Amino acid sequence: MLGIDKFSRVPIYEQIVSQIETHIMLGEYKPEQALPSVRALAVELGINPNTLQKAYAELERKGLCQSAPGSGRFVSRDAVAVIKEQAKMKLEQFKSIAGELIRSGITKEELVEALKSITVSLSAPGREGSDEA
Amino acid sequence: MLGIDKFSRVPIYEQIVSQIETHIMLGEYKPEQALPSVRALAVELGINPNTLQKAYAELERKGLCQSAPGSGRFVSRDAVAVIKEQAKMKLEQFKSIAGELIRSGITKEELVEALKSITVSLSAPGREGSDEA
Amino acid sequence: MLGIDKFSRVPIYEQIVSQIETHIMLGEYKPEQALPSVRALAVELGINPNTLQKAYAELERKGLCQSAPGSGRFVSRDAVAVIKEQAKMKLEQFKSIAGELIRSGITKEELVEALKSITVSLSAPGREGSDEA
Amino acid sequence: MLGIDKFSRVPIYEQIVSQIETHIMLGEYKPEQALPSVRALAVELGINPNTLQKAYAELERKGLCQSAPGSGRFVSRDAVAVIKEQAKMKLEQFKSIAGELIRSGITKEELVEALKSITVSLSAPGREGSDEA
DNA sequence: GTGGTCTAGACCACT
DNA sequence: GTGGTCTAGACCACG
Numbered sequence: 348m349l350g351i352d353k354f355s356r357v358p359i360y361e362q363i364v365s366q367i368e369t370h371i372m373l374g375e376y377k378p379e380q381a382l383p384s385v386r387a388l389a390v391e392l393g394i395n396p397n398t399l400q401k402a403y404a405e406l407e408r409k410g411l412c413q414s415a416p417g418s419g420r421f422v423s424r425d426a427v428a429v430i431k432e433q434a435k436m437k438l439e440q441f442k443s444i445a446g447e448l449i450r451s452g453i454t455k456e457e458l459v460e461a462l463k464s465i466t467v468s469l470s471a472p473g474r475e476g477s478d479e480a
Numbered sequence: 481m482l483g484i485d486k487f488s489r490v491p492i493y494e495q496i497v498s499q500i501e502t503h504i505m506l507g508e509y510k511p512e513q514a515l516p517s518v519r520a521l522a523v524e525l526g527i528n529p530n531t532l533q534k535a536y537a538e539l540e541r542k543g544l545c546q547s548a549p550g551s552g553r554f555v556s557r558d559a560v561a562v563i564k565e566q567a568k569m570k571l572e573q574f575k576s577i578a579g580e581l582i583r584s585g586i587t588k589e590e591l592v593e594a595l596k597s598i599t600v601s602l603s604a605p606g607r608e609g610s611d612e613a
Numbered sequence: 614m615l616g617i618d619k620f621s622r623v624p625i626y627e628q629i630v631s632q633i634e635t636h637i638m639l640g641e642y643k644p645e646q647a648l649p650s651v652r653a654l655a656v657e658l659g660i661n662p663n664t665l666q667k668a669y670a671e672l673e674r675k676g677l678c679q680s681a682p683g684s685g686r687f688v689s690r691d692a693v694a695v696i697k698e699q700a701k702m703k704l705e706q707f708k709s710i711a712g713e714l715i716r717s718g719i720t721k722e723e724l725v726e727a728l729k730s731i732t733v734s735l736s737a738p739g740r741e742g743s744d745e746a
Numbered sequence: 747m748l749g750i751d752k753f754s755r756v757p758i759y760e761q762i763v764s765q766i767e768t769h770i771m772l773g774e775y776k777p778e779q780a781l782p783s784v785r786a787l788a789v790e791l792g793i794n795p796n797t798l799q800k801a802y803a804e805l806e807r808k809g810l811c812q813s814a815p816g817s818g819r820f821v822s823r824d825a826v827a828v829i830k831e832q833a834k835m836k837l838e839q840f841k842s843i844a845g846e847l848i849r850s851g852i853t854k855e856e857l858v859e860a861l862k863s864i865t866v867s868l869s870a871p872g873r874e875g876s877d878e879a
Numbered sequence: 880g881t882g883g884t885c886t887a888g889a890c891c892a893c894t
Numbered sequence: 895g896t897g898g899t900c901t902a903g904a905c906c907a908c909g
Contacts, residue, residue: 358884369583384896395886400898408807415619416897417893434584438594441581446598448574450502451567452560455595461575462591467582486814491908528909624893635849661894693851700850707847708860714840715866716768717833724861727837728854731845757899783881794901799883815882816908881909887902894896 348375351392359394363402364409371411371426378426381419382412409433481508484525492527496535497542504544504559511559514552515545542566614641617658625660629668630675637677637692644692647685648678675699747774750791758793762801763808770810770825777825780818781811808832 349366351359370376382388385403389396403420406412410429414420423429445458482499484492503509515521518536522529536553539545543562547553556562578591615632617625636642651669655662669686672678676695680686689695711724748765750758769775781787784802788795802819805811809828813819822828844857 353885360884365580372584385898386896395888397887397899398885401884403897413620414897415894416624417895418619419894419896421620431585434581434586437581437584438586438590441577441591442594442598444574444577445595446600447498447502448567448570449598449600450505451570452505452564453567453571455598457571458574458595459592461571462578462588462595465575465579465582465588467579486817486909487812491815493908531909534908619894626893631846635846638849638851664894667893697851700847700852703847703850704852704856704860707843707857708864710840710843711861712864712866713764714833714836715864717771717836718830719833719837721861721864723837724840725858727841728844728857728861731841731848731854733845733848759899784883785881794903796884796902797900800899802882813882814909816880818881882907884904884906886904889899889901891899892897 349388349392351394359398360402360405363392363399364405367402367406368411368430371422372430376422378422378424380422382422384419482521482525484527486527492531493535493538496525496532497538500535500539501544501563504555505563509555509559511555511557513555515555517552615654615658617660619660625664626668626671629658629665630671633668633672634677634696637688638696642688642692644688644690646688648688650685748787748791750793758797759801759804762791762798763804766801766805767810767829770821771829775821777821777823779821781821783818 348370349363351362353359355362367376367382376382382403383391385396385399389399392399403412403414407414407420410423411426412420412422448458449455481503482496484495486492488495490498500509500515509515515536516524518529518532522532525532536545536547540547540553543556544559545553545555581591582588614636615629617628619625621628623631633642633648642648648669649657651662651665655665658665669678669680673680673686676689677692678686678688714724715721747769748762750761752758754761766775766781775781781802782790784795784798788798791798802811802813806813806819809822810825811819811821847857848854
């Protein structure tokens, strides 16, 4: 269900956070539902449990899930709302990057065209393995 | 003329590269014009000369400037063209981030609105010091 | 009659111990009175019988109840006295936390005010699920 | 300058967070000042660098310090304000524990007496190595 | 030198 | 079984 890219500049634990957020957004992990256990998912992804623990801790910090030691980790009731809220914050980042592009000589019209061409799929977002910042 | 944020996730040398590119685009550094010397600029910015050296090396690698041993470092004649070219590559990154936002529940229309609201200014671009990946 | 929070940092069995102590203090569980059976209460609370067993064992260890094999588990005659005694020990913990607050910039006067504002109610005490140590 | 108790129930990294907060509060770590490096302090305390990294990450999350990769970690300008703010939150926890004590048969007057007897010192706060929750 | 990430492997308490 | 913490040791990029 999740896929990671070990060679990406984006840390593995962040890739996992992003992907789980996407899955929650898509309703594939529902509120109150248990997330995969640290050990099980670590084995499945072929990564160290500590790395996954870090990802889960971050999700918990954001209020997207809660851990119940001894019994598991569960998606928060208001997880979707939290994600939508944080998405609003990311708009600033979006505008920043768009501004950079515009300063580089790309027109707003070209950016709007690029937006239209996007089709949403489900995969690891924001992979930027190349060294072009 | 340049400003750096040592707490940004973006490496200092990349911040400098971006900003010099912006200045070139805006015509403030003109082709054939000399760039500030490593030592002088390092002092001005309060950073390590090695860091600045790295930034200049990156600019050279991209073909934006050339060093003339003994007399300094000069903006390339085709610097603007090179920047425009590389901007096209960044469109992919732009689409990736936009896709991420859309998966998070933001509509394309909202993104287009955000684009319209942008006014190009001159500052350090792409500061992403926050922990919102 | 009892309520547990599986997401609390406080182990479930400790939550139960605390709450039963509170009920004893309030006279809702009287000396010589029988406590609910492990199986029945486990079902009612939706928890594992082993967890409840652990809570009862702890109560016995403290001398708050005694098990009479075959006929159930009963509140000790001196349960209230035992609880009062252990409360004295907790004063140290109280002072430790108060000291921490004072070091954080809160005045003793504010703490006294906070004390005055307390009204005793009946609920799960000491829930500290937040990440404020 | 810092001291940890490896046998405490409180995780080492939380002990460090608390103590550094105290030191900031006392003005021993001043805003803009660099904190000890991860490696150096880990050696000094005899703990693993990862553990310290976790503590520092938590401080950063709270907004008490900022890391500048490659050059160090610095106390935030508004660190003291942040600590004072979070102390206000802790008042709720304080009231919760006080309420528990009162339900256990201690009078408010006794608590006020306990408060008066406190003298603020500088040491690891909240050590609760015993198993009396 | 700095911080950041990751792996491997262990131990603990709780359910 | 679950999550949480810790150690040991390694590698990387950045300054």
